[in-house]
Amino acid sequence: MISVISIILAGLIGxxxxxxxxxxxxxxxxxxGHGSGNVGTMNTGEVLGWHxxxxxxxIDLAKGIAVVYLARWSGLDPLLMASAxxxxxCYPIWLRFRGGKGLATSLGAVLAMPAFTYIAVFVLGWGSVWVYYQARSALARLGKVTPPDGNLFSDRANLLGVTALLFYALQPGPDWWLALLAVIITSRLIQSMLTR
Structure with missing residues (x-):
């Protein structure tokens, strides 16, 4: 019973x-209704000011940290709680399932996890970006694809799902539903970038 309550609480916090x-x-x-229309840090900073x-x-970073500590307290998997x-x-019930991109909350959760987790995420994430840019640049020189557009964020967002799949595949006894959730979140990121 405590696990169900904890997951619901993590969802409410998120x-x-x-x-x-x-x-x-x-x-x-x-x-x-202002700026990019995104419910997140960047749009708030652009519309209301950097402070x-x-x-x-x-606050969004703290939400991610809080759910990891809630997971430790309840004895649940921190990745499960962070994913919730x-x-x-990304899909808050209060705003008809149209929320932010989840980057600050994800960062908070990753920073609160054991060192191996955030080192692995950092290495896999930025390693994926580097491999992507190298492959894309090589293919561009051959005339096969357009060169990278220089917008590291959009290219990195396209790699989040792949990075998450790799990360969960490296864990003992991977939880594939977490990888599926990562793909859903990635699709939300890409969708929000395409509708700007």
């Missing part, structure tokens, strides 16, 4: 729409 609430408090605006964007980042929080952040 679904807290920080940027939306800060927008209402700081400027009496719906952040979704409000920083506040959103810190990030999924709820």
């Amino acid at each position: 679904s807290l729409p920080t940027a939306y609430l800060v927008g209402r408090y700081a400027g009496n605006i719906d952040i979704r 409000w964007g920083l506040m959103v980042f810190i 929080a990030v999924a709820a952040h």
Whole structure:
């Protein structure tokens, strides 16, 4: 029973729409109707100022850290709890399932995990980016594809699902549903970038 309650609590923590609430408090605006329309740190910073964007980042980061500590307290898998929080952040029930990209919450969760986890995520994530750029540049020289557009974020976002699959495959007894969740979150990131 405690595991179900903990997962629900992680989802509720993750679904807290920080940027939306800060927008209402700081400027009496719906952040979704301004700037890029994204409910996240960057849009809040661009619309309301860097100090409000920083506040959103810190709170979203803290959400990720909090759910990992909640997992330790409840004896559940931190990856499960972090995945629930990030999924709820990307698809909050309070905003009709249109939330942020989950990057700050993911970063908070990764930073709160054991050193092996965040070192592995860092190495796999940036290693994937490096391999992608090398392969894409080589193919561009051959005229097979267009060269990388220089927007590291969009290219990196396309690799998040692959990186997550690799990371979970390296874990003993991989939980494939977590990899599926990573693909869902990645599709949310890509969808939000394409609709800008």
